[in-house]
Amino acid sequence: MLNATQTRGLLVLLLSLFCGHFGWGWFQNNAKSKSPQKEPVYGETPDSQDQSCLCHLTGDLDDCFCDIESIDVFNNFKIDPHIRKLVERDFFRYYKVNLKRPCPFWPDEGQCSIKDCHVEPCPESKVPVGIKSGNYNKFSQAAGSISDARECEQAHELGAVNSTLSNQTKEAFADWAHHDDAQDHFCGLDDEMSPDAEYVDLLLNPERYTGYKGPSAWRVWNSIYEENCFKPRSVYRPLNPLAPSRGDDDGEGFYKWMEGLCLEKRVFYRLISGLHSSINIHLCAEYLLDEGWGKSVWGPNLHEFRQRFDPAETKGEGTRRLKNLYFLYLIELRALSKVTPYFERSFINLYTGNSQEDSSTKELLLQVLNETKAFPMHFDESSMFAGHKIESKTLKEEFRLHFKNISRIMDCVGCSKCRLWGTLQTQGLGTALRILFSEKEIKKLPENSPSKGFQLTRQEIVALLNGFARLSTSIKELHNFRTLLKDQSFTGFQHVSVSMKNSSSTL
Numbered sequence: 129m130l131n132a133t134q135t136r137g138l139l140v141l142l143l144s145l146f147c148g149h150f151g152w153g154w155f156q157n158n159a160k161s162k163s164p165q166k167e168p169v170y171g172e173t174p175d176s177q178d179q180s181c182l183c184h185l186t187g188d189l190d191d192c193f194c195d196i197e198s199i200d201v202f203n204n205f206k207i208d209p210h211i212r213k214l215v216e217r218d219f220f221r222y223y224k225v226n227l228k229r230p231c232p233f234w235p236d237e238g239q240c241s242i243k244d245c246h247v248e249p250c251p252e253s254k255v256p257v258g259i260k261s262g263n264y265n266k267f268s269q270a271a272g273s274i275s276d277a278r279e280c281e282q283a284h285e286l287g288a289v290n291s292t293l294s295n296q297t298k299e300a301f302a303d304w305a306h307h308d309d310a311q312d313h314f315c316g317l318d319d320e321m322s323p324d325a326e327y328v329d330l331l332l333n334p335e336r337y338t339g340y341k342g343p344s345a346w347r348v349w350n351s352i353y354e355e356n357c358f359k360p361r362s363v364y365r366p367l368n369p370l371a372p373s374r375g376d377d378d379g380e381g382f383y384k385w386m387e388g389l390c391l392e393k394r395v396f397y398r399l400i401s402g403l404h405s406s407i408n409i410h411l412c413a414e415y416l417l418d419e420g421w422g423k424s425v426w427g428p429n430l431h432e433f434r435q436r437f438d439p440a441e442t443k444g445e446g447t448r449r450l451k452n453l454y455f456l457y458l459i460e461l462r463a464l465s466k467v468t469p470y471f472e473r474s475f476i477n478l479y480t481g482n483s484q485e486d487s488s489t490k491e492l493l494l495q496v497l498n499e500t501k502a503f504p505m506h507f508d509e510s511s512m513f514a515g516h517k518i519e520s521k522t523l524k525e526e527f528r529l530h531f532k533n534i535s536r537i538m539d540c541v542g543c544s545k546c547r548l549w550g551t552l553q554t555q556g557l558g559t560a561l562r563i564l565f566s567e568k569e570i571k572k573l574p575e576n577s578p579s580k581g582f583q584l585t586r587q588e589i590v591a592l593l594n595g596f597a598r599l600s601t602s603i604k605e606l607h608n609f610r611t612l613l614k615d616q617s618f619t620g621f622q623h624v625s626v627s628m629k630n631s632s633s634t635l
Contacts, residue, residue, distance in 0.1 A: 185447055185450050185451065185606075189451055189454055189455055189458070190451070190455075191391065191394060191395065191398070191455070192455065192458055192505075192507045192508070193505060193508075194458060194505035194506075194507070195505075196451070196454055198505060199454055199457060199458070199603065200603065200606075200607065202503055203457070203600055203603045203604065204603070204604055204607055206499050206502075207496065207499060207500070207600050208600045208601070208603075208604050210492065210495055210496050210499065211496055211593070211596065211597045211600050212597065212600075212601075213492060214489070214492050214493060214496055214593060214597070215330070215593060215594050215597045216331060217478075217485065217488075217489040217492070218480045218482070218485060218489075219478040219479075219480050219486070219489050219586075219590070220330075220489075220589075220590055220593055220594060221329055221330050221331050222327050222328070222329055222330070222590070223327070223328050223330055223548075223552055223587070223590050223591070223594070224325050224326065224327045224328070224587060225325065225326065225328060225548060225551055225552070226322050226324045226325040226326075227324075227326070227544050227547055227548060227551075228324040229324070229539045230539065231539050231540035232536055232539060232540075233351065233536075233537065233540060234347075234540065328548060330552075330594060333545060333548060334414065335407075335410045335411075335414070335545070335549040335598065336410065336411065336413075336414030336415070336416075336426055337411045337412075337414060337415045337416055337426075337429075337432075338543050338545055338546060339416075340541075340542065340543035340546050344542050345541075345542075345546075347540075348537060348540055348541055349404065350368065351537055351540070352400060352534050352537055353365055353368070353400065354368075356400075356530045356531075356533050356534050356537075357393075357396060357397045357400060357530070358389070358393040358396060358397070358526075358530065359385070359397075360385075363381060363382055363385045364381075364382065365382050366382055366443065366445050367442060367443065367445055390523075391511060391512060392512050392513060392523055392524075392527055393527075395459075395512065396527060396530065396531070398452045398455045398456070399452075399455070399456050399459060399557065400534070401448075401449060401452040402449075402452035402453045402454070402455055402456030402457070403456060403553060403554070403557060404449070405436075405437075405449040405450060405452055405453040405602070406453050406456065406553070406598060406599055406602040407549070407550070407553070408436045408437075408449075409433075409453070409602040409605050409606065410549075410598065410601065410602065410605075411432070412428065412429050412432045412433040412436065412605075412609075413427075413428050413601075413605040413608070413609075414426050414427070415427065415428065415429035415432060417429065428605075428608065428609065428612060430609070430612055430613070430616065433609055436449070437449060437450060450606070453599070453602055453603070454603070455507075456557070456599060457599045457600075457602075457603060458506070458507040459507055459509075459557075459560060459561075459564070460556070460557065460560045460592075460595065460596045460599060461500050461503060461506070461507075461596070462506045462507045462509060462564060463559075463560035463561070463563040463564050463592070464496070464497055464500040464560075464592075464596060465497070465500040465501045465503070465506060466563055466564065466567060466570065467497075467563045467570065467584075467592075468494075468497040468498070468500070468501055469570060469571075469573060470570060470573060470582070470584065471490070471493060471494060471497060472494065472497075473573070473575060473576070474576070475576065475577070475578070476490070477490065478490050478493065478589075493593070496593075509564045509565070513527075513565070524565065528561075531557075531558055531561065532558070534554060535551070535554045535555065535558060538550045538551045538554055549598075552590075552591050552594055552595060553591075553594075553595045553598055555587070555588065555591035555595070556591040556592045556593075556594060556595020556596065556598075557595060559584070559588045559589075559591055559592040559595075560592060560595070560596075563592075566582050569581045569582035570582050
């Protein structure tokens with residue numbers, strides 16, 4: 129006959145065994161569903177379970193007619209595989225940038241002292257004169273084929289920017305065009321003739337965690353948000369580390385202010401927030417996990433991800449930040465779909481000097497662009513700047529100048545690698561905005577000859593596609609973080625079940 133204590137112990141043991149068996153089977157079934165046998169359709173997602181940070185990241189986005197699940201499926205199956213291959217091609221992997229311009233807004237604090245967070249340029253003697261002397265029209269110049277050659281010493285660690293290029297590659301750049309007849313830029317283009325501008329191989333300088341943080345980084349983002357997002361100084365964005373203490377304020381005043389804004393100013397803030405979120409995801413996904421005697425190990429850091437996006441850690445801000453990322457993705461996706469006619473013209477050549485690769489690169493680019501055109505739920509930019517003509521023109525100019533100012537703030541970033549990728553992604557977004565508001569000019573482009581109207585420089589093209597590739601990677605990484613969070617929940621569940629079994633066995 130069992131006494132009361134034994135009876136309770138037996139019940140606990142049976143319950144723990146049942147829960148352990150049920151939980152294992154439930155997670156096994158969900159693990160199988162992570163690898164679908166067929167491509168999902170729009171509106172479905174394989175990750176429908178709640179996962180702390182991401183359980184509220186679902187449904188429709190504000191200010192547009194699209195849902196997150198559709199974007200996930202479209203990006204991860206249609207866009208991401210192709211855009212990754214595209215930006216590895218020679219035309220898109222080299223970006224010319226001046227990382228030595230002084231900060232125009234406050235005294236230069238100097239470069240960060242973090243290990244290897246500085247530029248490692250090639251020696252002056254190894255840079256061909258032709259690279260420094262100027263560029264020529266990319267549509268009309270010819271060049272010999274590019275062959276492999278010995279490169280300068282590479283610098284891969286943390287914030288170091290590896291500006292290594294072979295001499296042959298540099299000579300090919302001399303034939304790529306730099307012409308800019310447009311008058312409506314949202315970013316100030318780097319002066320490629322500047323003696324401080326260098327070509328950087330983006331594949332040798334991946335965007336990842338460098339250790340650059342704290343007051344210097346906060347100052348840059350604070351200047352962007354507080355001084356350039358059409359916001360009065362009396363309204364503070366939530367969780368701003370530089371804002372005065374406001375007790376338990378969870379940002380309610382900020383979002384009440386946001387609701388009263390016109391669409392254009394709301395869009396501006398959401399674009400900047402989305403860009404900020406995307407950059408943070410890259411840093412969380414490529415975090416320095418181990419720096420031993422051997423090769424450094426980089427990978428996802430769930431703790432960092434939770435700090436930035438978990439609703440419990442951010443007072444609900446995390447979900448808003450991630451939704452702004454999806455909104456930014458839609459804006460740049462729309463721009464790519466609208467600029468497709470520009471690249472479809474037969475004489476447009478993504479010129480590197482290697483005709484076979486150039487042809488293959490353009491074919492892959494058109495494949496990506498045609499996929500963007502097929503997306504069924506594009507953002508409708510026609511609702512922006514659609515009011516009274518004079519007021520709309522004034523607002524559009526104010527919008528453009530605010531964004532241009534943000535592009536100049538990138539010169540205040542102390543980490544060279546952070547500045548490199550911040551500049552590129554800001555210019556990519558600025559190019560996307562210029563495309564969206566140049567619809568009439570794009571429609572007027574002649575089919576068989578260059579135009580003095582709408583033009584894109586090589587630098588803008590590289591920034592546009594690499595910037596969008598970064599957004600695509602962010603959304604793909606969110607899928608990976610969902611999986612990690614799910615696995616972490618499962619591990620925690622197993623630990624609890626084993627503990628219950630061990631406890632009940634002692635009764």
